[in-house]
Amino acid sequence: MMHSITERKKKIIVNGLAVCFWLLLWQAASVCIGSDLLLVSPVKVLVTLAGLITTGDFWATVLFSTVRILSGFVLAVLVGVVLAVLAAGSGVVRALLRPLMVTVKSIPVASFIILALLWLRNTGNLAVFISFLMVLPIVYTNTLTGIRQADAQLLELARLYRVPWGRTMRYIRLPAVLPPFRAACAVGLGLCWKSGVAAEVIGITSGSIGEKLYDAKLLFSTAELLAWTVVIVLLSLCFEKLFLRALDWAGRRALRVTAPRPTEPGTAGPVRMEQVAKGFGGAPVLQDLSLEFPAGEMVCVMGPSGQGKTTLLRVVAGLLKPDRGTVSAGDTRFSAAFQEERLLEYADAVDNVRFVCSLPEQKIRDALYSLGLEKDACGRPVAELSGGQRRRVALARAMLADGAGAVLLDEPFKGLDEEAHRCAARFVQERRQGRTVLVVTHDAQDAQLLQAPVLSLEPVPHGH
Template identity: 40%
Template sequence: MTGGRGTRRGRREGTGRPSRNTRAHRTGGLALWSVALWLLAWHLAAFALGSELLLPAPLTVATHLVADLAQPSSWERIAFSLARVVAGFAGGMAVAAAGAALAARNRRLEELFAPPITLAKSVPVAAITVLALVWLRSSELSVLVVMLVVVPLSYEALLAGIRACDPRLSEMAEVFRLGWRRRIRFVLFPQLAPALSAACTTGLGMAWKACVAAEIIGIPMGSVGEAFYDAKVHFDTADLFAWTVAVVALSVCMERLLALALRALHAAALRGPAAARRHASDAHRGQQAASASGVALRLRNVSRQFSPSSGLGAVSFDVAPGRPMAVMAPSGTGKTTLLRIVAGLEDADGDVEGTEHARISMVFQEDRLIEGASVLANALLAASPRGSSPDEAIRLLGSLGLGSCLDQPVATCSGGQRRRVALARALLAPHEILLLDEPFAGLDDSARDAAAALVSEREGRACMLVATHDRRDAALLGARVVELHRAREGRP
């Protein structure tokens, strides 16, 4: 009976409605009971002290806050400081993003940026503010201070996020020649979203603290910092608390709005490619026309040796359009290496001819899908805006048995489904040369037969090179077989 109750509870927690614990986590743990408990503790502490000067009660602070917000000048102060927070935060994020992108590509630049980043993290805000007063007017001071606080926090978070990006997805984008917009939208942004969210929320909270601190020292007229200073001068502790509550509320609200905006942007980025939706044409005819161009693939003494006992031995053969070639060998002999050499992902000895001006499409040994995107969006990822249409992709996915899960995120798909999505992406991408690395791995017999029949039908006149360890794959595709040999010590 216990196991049954556990199963039902697990089903309830697996539904679309978030649990109370999940909702609390998403709002930063600000549960109402916790807030109420701390307000009660504050009230009891104020009552025990019995002095509004030392610690005003929550109700007194709320009264002052309402009175302050009823004055138009208070909203002018908020607008003044808000503009400087936004300007400093946006500038800091831009500098941090540019610096992290450069540092991730060049170790020397990372070493060059390290001293100023360490300095910006270590120097107190008060010291930065006093020094900056030498160069800037007090009304501009807070922008610089906010930037100097935001840059190191965001730089380190973004640099770590960039370093954690999967290089295999970058290789996929390179092979499919994805434009910079699609690379950012589908490859880079989804992987950077967690780091970007952390950098933005942390940086925004620190931005308000730095801005108010700089304004209290510089005292620009019409700022929130001036209100803090006036409350301190007049020993108006309740007003000081009221403005503190206002700043905290502004910071929390902006963090929440920014988090919602980033989530919405992330979801929008993972929808199907907009360009492909605007252009409807028959990709199959386009592929046949490309295949009829007579592109041939020629390998002459191609080899790659990783160590004296491992690598790809010298291989030479031609792959003509309409005559698929299958390379076979035990694992570790160089099948995947050979395909990567043809795709331009690895250097090798020997010559590869026919790829100079040809477009290459590929099914990688791993699926290399965009996890948060749907099945349809992944299939259309590498499609040309003037080539494959959603209708064509839907028909192709239906032929592969994926018609019922078009809008399903690939992260929730089975291994066999993911493999077929990767195959669909390769078939829909514009190409003259098609490279297939274990294309039917993980498929049962019926799915394998259907997928092979589809490839043969669509790519009947293509220049196709297949790497497999299963002779059934070669037979299903009608491919000639070439056996690979391991490189020997001292020679390719």
């Protein structure tokens, strides 16, 4: 914390010195030129600005332009987000909007202002329209990019765990959208002021900042022209800082993981596979496989790498459709620990488990402690944890998930040292609670530690 405060103070000092440097350079240039018409000094600009601030007309003008320019920005944000959501869900909508957005981004703002003057009867709304038009493509493009960049593996995990749509949107899609959306807003807030004021100048909108700039030009009042320019810069910076801080605050609150609604314990039904075949690119991986995993039993599926163990689990879970054959598990709900941890990187260990578990926080912590996760590790974002710690978080999530009648574990002890390995195996045994557990592994020690029968997958002849 002390380090971050020091860095912040240093940044403020550096920025302040940079501003002072340019003000001094401006003052020196003004003295050298010696003409207020060509370049007025910053002192005279500040004096003029101080005089403007004391008048009621100044504040009425600022309010007039601010309301209209920010209205255009807010409208662009709302419409851009809605259109991005529609485009993300429909290739037709995406194809229809693409040329429109490219056109809006390519045409000069002056052309739109002139066209708007022909279309709009009331020039008072000109800044609203132009600000909206300039910001819309940026918000749309960045939001669509964020939506399409959501982690596919996390989305697959959410489908397997039957995570409700709202929680999926909030905890998986929103973190992917926030960074590009924030960047769009940062750019858009600056652009809306530039384009909005330009529209007011060209349209000579009565009562606006643009009108004041136009009048200052006509009267050759360089001091007043620059004073209003300073006002525009300050307004743009202030609203950008305020909006982005509010957005960051809202984002942090939205991403605080809350417990889901409690789910009834899942029933452990048998899992049957009949004549299942699955291949990729013409190469068979599973062929005419018929198996039954009894309800409430734990089985270790073993075999060398590349023998289809992971494919078997994915077919059982319904994440892959077999090329032929049938898989039946009734209404059994699954939880899983994949070979990849598939964690919410911004959340801590407790919140990653709480994403699918309604147990009280202390019980989740106790489970993590029993897996050997240190107390301080439970409160740090999982992005900062080691591979072994992340593995244990994923394992805890699979074993504690609400409503799961069957648990699928794919190389669950990968990357753990010997002591952690034994501890994790003991955790699985203690937390099984009568559920069907399928463990994929290539290590015979796993079956011994879990005291589970072994099913060996036979190599599939690739000549078939």
